[in-house]
Structure formats: C-alpha cells, structure tokens
Amino acid sequence: MDISTLPTIQQEFNVRYTYQLLFTQHLFALENPLFKNVLEAYRPNEPIKCQFVVDQGVFDSHSGLEKQIQAYCDHFKHQIQFTELIVVPGGEDSKKDQKSVDKCLEGINNNAICRHSFVVAIGGGAVVDMVGYAATIAHRGVQLIRIPTTVLSQNDAAVGVKNSVNAFGKKNFLGTFAIPYAIINDLEFLKTLEQRDWVAGIAEAVKVALIKDKTFFEYIEANAEALAHRELEPMAYLIHRCAELHMEHISKGGDPFEKGSSRPLDFGHWSAHKLEYMTQYQVRHGEAVAIGMAMDMVYAKLIGVFNGDLDRILSVLKKVGFDLDLPLETDSEIQELLKGIEEFREHLGGELTITLIPEIGKKTDVHTIDYKVMEEAARSFMYKPQNSL
Incomplete structure (x- = not known):
C-alpha cells in the first residue's frame, strides 16, 4: 500500500460555553441561598464536593470566614460537601512560583476532587488566576467557581476565561483558557480593601x-x-x-x-x-x-x-x-x-x-x-x- 494515497481525515466541531456572573452581599450568610443555588443548578439534591482556596489577605481581614463557610456548607449539607479550606499567599506571591499551585493540586488529590467536584477560589485577581490554573490542569479540568474579592478582580481579572502563573521572569507565561462554572461578586469583601x-x-x-x-x-x-x-x-x-x-x-x-x-x-x-x-x-x-x-x-x-x-x-x-x-x-x-x-x-x-x-x-x-x-x-x-x- 502506498501510504501517501490514504485520504486526509478532517473533523470539525463546535462547543457551546455558558457561564454566569452573579452579584450579592454576605454570600455565606445562612439566609443567603445563592451559593447553594449555584451548585443545585449543576446537580440538584446531591452533595457536591467543594474545596475552598482562600487568599491569605482575605482570610486575615475576615475573621471567622472559615467557620462561616463550614457552617454554611453544613446548613446546606444535602447540596454541599465541605472538604477543606486552603490558605495561599495573596497578590503576585501566589503566582511567582509553583508552590501555591502545588498546594492546590495536593488538596485536589487528597480530597478526591473530580471533574464533577468544585474548586472555589476566593481572593484577588492573582489568586483567582493561580487557582484557576491549578483547577484546569488537574484531571484536565475540574469545576471552578470564582469569588473575587477586589475591585480589579470583580470587574476584570476574574470575569474572563484566562488562568495563569508567572514563569521565566514573565507575567502569565504559563496559563490556560478555561471557562469557570460561575463567578460570584460579593460586594461585602470590598469594604476591607486597602x-x-x-x-x-x-x-x-x-x-x-x-x-x-x-x-x-x-x-x-x-x-x-x-x-x-x-x-x-x-x-x-x-x-x-x-x-x-x-x-x-x-x-x-x-x-x-x-x-x-x-x-x-x-x-x-x-x-x-x-x-x-x-x-x-x-x-x-x-x-x-x-x-x-x-x-x-x-x-x-x-x-x-x-x-x-x-x-x-x-x-x-x-x-x-x-x-x-x-x-x-x-x-x-x-x-x-x-x-x-x-x-x-x-x-x-x-x-x-x-x-x-x-x-x-x-x-x-x-x-x-x-x-x-x-x-x-x-x-x-x-x-x-x-x-x-
């Protein structure tokens, strides 16, 4: 057989993407069902694993945030399964080397986060970028919810489809294009900004x-x-x-x-x-x-x-x-x-x-x-x- 005579195989397909940006205040207050509703729309009445990754600055500025998230997940335990809350450095420190990415990936592995589980990124634009990168390279992509906490991330950095970390002395050298399942802007986080x-x-x-x-x-x-x-x-x-x-x-x-x-x-x-x-x-x-x-x-x-x-x-x-x-x-x-x-x-x-x-x-x-x-x-x-x- 003359291999050169074999016809070229060509394929084309389209993929439809949908995601939403929601606005609220006091997202994890027990009387606010928004976060639960977002997960419910994905898979109703079935506990969905959630791994939370929080910006160190946000964690320090909002005392009791971890307990509040745990209490919220427990209140809606028919829909949300809390696994772990991981704290990572805020700002560009989270993107400057592999350490923060590895910390997120280790959590995804240890908590058996799969493609139908959620990583929830809470922080400024750099942290959201980094967590999104980790989420999209684990299992070729686990579900991601972004909860941006700065003006810059709420109006720009977290509302797009890009994720990245820095490498070789260049900003955003390593990265992915991936669609978050949802972005939730909680205006309450802005009150503690410098x-x-x-x-x-x-x-x-x-x-x-x-x-x-x-x-x-x-x-x-x-x-x-x-x-x-x-x-x-x-x-x-x-x-x-x-x-x-x-x-x-x-x-x-x-x-x-x-x-x-x-x-x-x-x-x-x-x-x-x-x-x-x-x-x-x-x-x-x-x-x-x-x-x-x-x-x-x-x-x-x-x-x-x-x-x-x-x-x-x-x-x-x-x-x-x-x-x-x-x-x-x-x-x-x-x-x-x-x-x-x-x-x-x-x-x-x-x-x-x-x-x-x-x-x-x-x-x-x-x-x-x-x-x-x-x-x-x-x-x-x-x-x-x-x-x-």
Whole structure:
C-alpha cells in the first residue's frame, strides 16, 4: 500500500460555553441561598464536593470566614460537601512560583476532587488566576467557581476565561483558557480593601470605557470623587458595567481564546506588565495599567492618532486616586521598560498589535511603534512637573 494515497481525515466541531456572573452581599450568610443555588443548578439534591482556596489577605481581614463557610456548607449539607479550606499567599506571591499551585493540586488529590467536584477560589485577581490554573490542569479540568474579592478582580481579572502563573521572569507565561462554572461578586469583601486596592481596580473600568463606551467614561468622570471616597453605590455600578463590557467582548468579539493578535482589552498593558515586573510587583496591576494608558494616550497624541482632550482623561485618572508618575529614574530603566513592547508581541505571537484610541469610546490597532516617540511619552511621566503636555 502506498501510504501517501490514504485520504486526509478532517473533523470539525463546535462547543457551546455558558457561564454566569452573579452579584450579592454576605454570600455565606445562612439566609443567603445563592451559593447553594449555584451548585443545585449543576446537580440538584446531591452533595457536591467543594474545596475552598482562600487568599491569605482575605482570610486575615475576615475573621471567622472559615467557620462561616463550614457552617454554611453544613446548613446546606444535602447540596454541599465541605472538604477543606486552603490558605495561599495573596497578590503576585501566589503566582511567582509553583508552590501555591502545588498546594492546590495536593488538596485536589487528597480530597478526591473530580471533574464533577468544585474548586472555589476566593481572593484577588492573582489568586483567582493561580487557582484557576491549578483547577484546569488537574484531571484536565475540574469545576471552578470564582469569588473575587477586589475591585480589579470583580470587574476584570476574574470575569474572563484566562488562568495563569508567572514563569521565566514573565507575567502569565504559563496559563490556560478555561471557562469557570460561575463567578460570584460579593460586594461585602470590598469594604476591607486597602485604599490602593480600592483605587487600583478602577483602572480597568477607565480602560474599557475609553475603548468601548463614552457614556461609561462620562459616568466615571462625573463620579470620580465619590469613587475616590469609597462610596459603594457608584462602585457597584462601575463593577457591573465594566464586567458587562468585558464579558460582551469575550462573547461577541469572535476571539475568546485569543487566537489572533489583537487584544483591545489589553490597552495600556504592554508597559503595565513590564512595569510590574521591574518593580518586583510593588506597583499594583491597576496602578501600572493607569500609567500604561496614560503613556499610550500621550503617544497617540504625539503621533496624531488622538486629537481629543488629553488632560481630561489624565484628570479623571488622577481624581479617582492614581499617581501617574513612573517609578523609574534612569535612562537604562526607560530602555528596559521599552523592551516590554517586544515582550508583548512575543506573548501574543505573530504581528505586534497595540491598541490606541482615536477618540473616547473607540479604539484602533497599530502594528508598529516609534520607539523614540514612545520614549518621549514615557519620559513625560518621570517627573511630576512634566505630567501633561
């Protein structure tokens, strides 16, 4: 037989994904049936194993959380089987090495968590990222519920389909695309946030407003001081609208698993990821995104892509509480920051694609960057007297 004459076998199939984002307060209060109802919708009236993984910062800030979760599971024991609550480091410490992932995997193994059991991630965006990664590589994927506890994770990081950890000195080098069964935003967790974390999450809302929704930007502009002063009502709306736009992009953008090179939701992120790494993650992700957007807005102004009111946008970022000064002091640091452009292209693969905005509420992609002009834009944020054009 001539092997070369055998016909090619080709197959094609579609998979439908559905997941939901729910909003509540006091999720584990016995009188709140939401968490039980989520599990009940998956498999009614049968105890479902749940392994909880909690951010250390959340665990410390909410005394009695473990007992509350255990009491809730016991109250609804016909539907929920509590196995274990594992505490992991918060922030980027959870993603910087394999230790936290291994801790989650060990729990999944020890508690016989299977594909029809649930891992429940409770924490900020980095912890949710890490736990999601562990959950999707165990048994090729166990069920995952995300309970994000920061503004940034409730409006952006936890509402998507990505999971990751850092490796080889690069943010999110190892990761998966996987759909959580559900995301539950409990606004009560926001009340214990440090002011920096409260403010940092607003960056992603400004980002999505700038590229997608002028009316939303105007809402943030009108409520900037209320947001800075931690008023819960405008923050609740900001989180809901930002998450809604994010999820619409995933479902309607035609590229939920990022097979292409365009990632408009990463506006301002090429420098943000690099800046986080350069400062050993002393700069919060949202803080870095705010600086990154500001830099890219100045760049867009300098090359003539954006002809609108730059100071208006920078003013909104400052009013909600962002310091837009680059925490860099030397020429070599600026050159190192600019290397983030090529690292961003490498992370995406294929053609370099950087999102800019020609006007508020609209975006455009560029595929080349003038490094000299971008350096000029970066330098304009090195010292406070030069923070605007």
